[in-house]
Amino acid sequence: MKNSIGIWIDHRRAVIVGSAGAGDDILEIQSHADKQGSRSDGIHSSLPHASQGSQADDVVDRKFAHQLNAYYDRIIALVGEAPSLFLLGPGEAKGEFKKRLDAERPGGRTLHVETADKMSDPQIAAKVRLHFSQEARGVVFS
Numbered sequence: 001m002k003n004s005i006g007i008w009i010d011h012r013r014a015v016i017v018g019s020a021g022a023g024d025d026i027l028e029i030q031s032h033a034d035k036q037g038s039r040s041d042g043i044h045s046s047l048p049h050a051s052q053g054s055q056a057d058d059v060v061d062r063k064f065a066h067q068l069n070a071y072y073d074r075i076i077a078l079v080g081e082a083p084s085l086f087l088l089g090p091g092e093a094k095g096e097f098k099k100r101l102d103a104e105r106p107g108g109r110t111l112h113v114e115t116a117d118k119m120s121d122p123q124i125a126a127k128v129r130l131h132f133s134q135e136a137r138g139v140v141f142s
Helices: 057-079 093-104 121-136
Strands: 004-009 013-020 023-030 084-089 110-115
Touching: 004 057, 004 093, 004 121, 013 057, 013 121, 023 057, 023 121, 057 093, 084 093, 084 121, 093 110, 110 121
Parallel strands: 004 084, 084 110
Antiparallel strands: 004 013, 013 023
């Protein structure tokens, strides 16, 4: 990957964009994390002991957390030692991923975080290009 990398991330997928003057390298990573339990909220079975076949909520939560950690580790391995990252996405995943990055390499890189709705890959690449072109011109980010 490049020195300046943009990552659009949610709990289902990440789009990693290495921005360069000649073009963008775009890579998509699927999380395969599933928080759906085997029970449906509010629906009760009329069969006795039907709930014994489903997993407890804490087991489902631990499995989901383990899947997310593996997903975040794959992304961290891909961005490597990139000195400048632009992290964007719609929900909690970007904050969770930022904490992982900070724990892996505290203060060792420039990291900007921005909330962004769902976007197509070309929209993500354009946003990353704009961000790094503004950064190169010295535009201050909040």
